[in-house]
Amino acid sequence: xxxxxxxxxxxxxxxxxxxxxxxxxxxxxxxxxxxxxxxxxxxxxxxxxxxxxxxxxxxxxxxxxxxxxxxxxxxxxxxxxxxxxxxxxxxxxxxxxxxxxxxxxxxxxxxxxxxxxxxxxxxxxxxxxxxxxxxxxxxxxxxxxxxxxxxxxxxxxxxxxxxxxxxxxxxxxxxxxxxxxxxxxxxxxxxxxxx
Numbered sequence: 001x002x003x004x005x006x007x008x009x010x011x012x013x014x015x016x017x018x019x020x021x022x023x024x025x026x027x028x029x030x031x032x033x034x035x036x037x038x039x040x041x042x043x044x045x046x047x048x049x050x051x052x053x054x055x056x057x058x059x060x061x062x063x064x065x066x067x068x069x070x071x072x073x074x075x076x077x078x079x080x081x082x083x084x085x086x087x088x089x090x091x092x093x094x095x096x097x098x099x100x101x102x103x104x105x106x107x108x109x110x111x112x113x114x115x116x117x118x119x120x121x122x123x124x125x126x127x128x129x130x131x132x133x134x135x136x137x138x139x140x141x142x143x144x145x146x147x148x149x150x151x152x153x154x155x156x157x158x159x160x161x162x163x164x165x166x167x168x169x170x171x172x173x174x175x176x177x178x179x180x181x182x183x184x185x186x187x188x189x190x191x192x193x194x195x
Contacts, residue, residue, distance in 0.1 A: 081114075081148040083191050089119075089151040099125040099157055099172060100143035103164045106131020109142040110194060112160075117188030120154045124178065124185075127161030146192055 085092050101109055107129040115122040125144060134140060156173070158181055163174040175181060 079146045079192065081146065081192055083149055085151055089153075092149045092151045094147060095150045096145050096147050097121070097123045097155065097157075098143060098145040099123065099159060100141055101127055101159070101164055101169075101172070102139045102141050102166075103127075103129055104139055105129050105133045106140070107142050109144050109159070111144045111146050111192070112194050113185075113190060114146060114148065114192035115185050115188035116153075116191055117184060120156060121150065122181070122184060122188060123155060123157045124181070125157070125159045125172075127159050127164075127174075129161065129164075148191065 083092070097111065097114060099109055099111060101107070107127060109125060109127050111123060111125045113122075113124045115124070123146075127142075157171060159172050159174050160177055161174060178185070
């Protein structure tokens with residue numbers, strides 16, 4: 001049986017290879033004009049029973065932090081710097097550089113130096129927390145400021161000292177000492193130094 005299939009297969013293969021097919025006329029699909037009338041469909045509807053939620057309030061005793069910030073208005077002398085900036089910095093306007101911290105003990109915060117490095121100002125302050133501790137939960141805010149006629153520049157604030165507990169202000173970076181940023185300061189020009 002198997003022998004009969006082999007000659008038939010060879011003959012069919014020979015006939016396929018031996019054919020020479022030439023295209024004599026282009027073909028095209030028939031043109032069909034369809035005019036269909038349709039009606040809008042209808043999505044199925046479902047009735048779903050869902051949880052009925054009522055919102056009310058109740059009173060519970062919980063521990064929450066209670067912080068008192070003591071603000072006292074005092075008249076202080078603020079340094080004002082009139083800097084003659086090179087023309088490539090653009091127009092200068094009065095700008096207040098301020099540092100502040102909320103502390104739980106008597107402390108002093110002072111701006112020690114201000115540097116200009118390229119298109120950036122670096123404000124370096126020190127936080128000395130060496131006073132008496134305040135009563136439980138009490139806080140006081142310490143601050144310092146310097147006014148400079150300065151062009152619009154990126155300003156970075158660094159405070160030498162320990163970050164106060166619970167301090168959420170991320171505007172200031174706390175460092176151990178001036179040497180932590182000495183590379184940045186070495187490329188800059190001091191425009192203010194506290195005597």
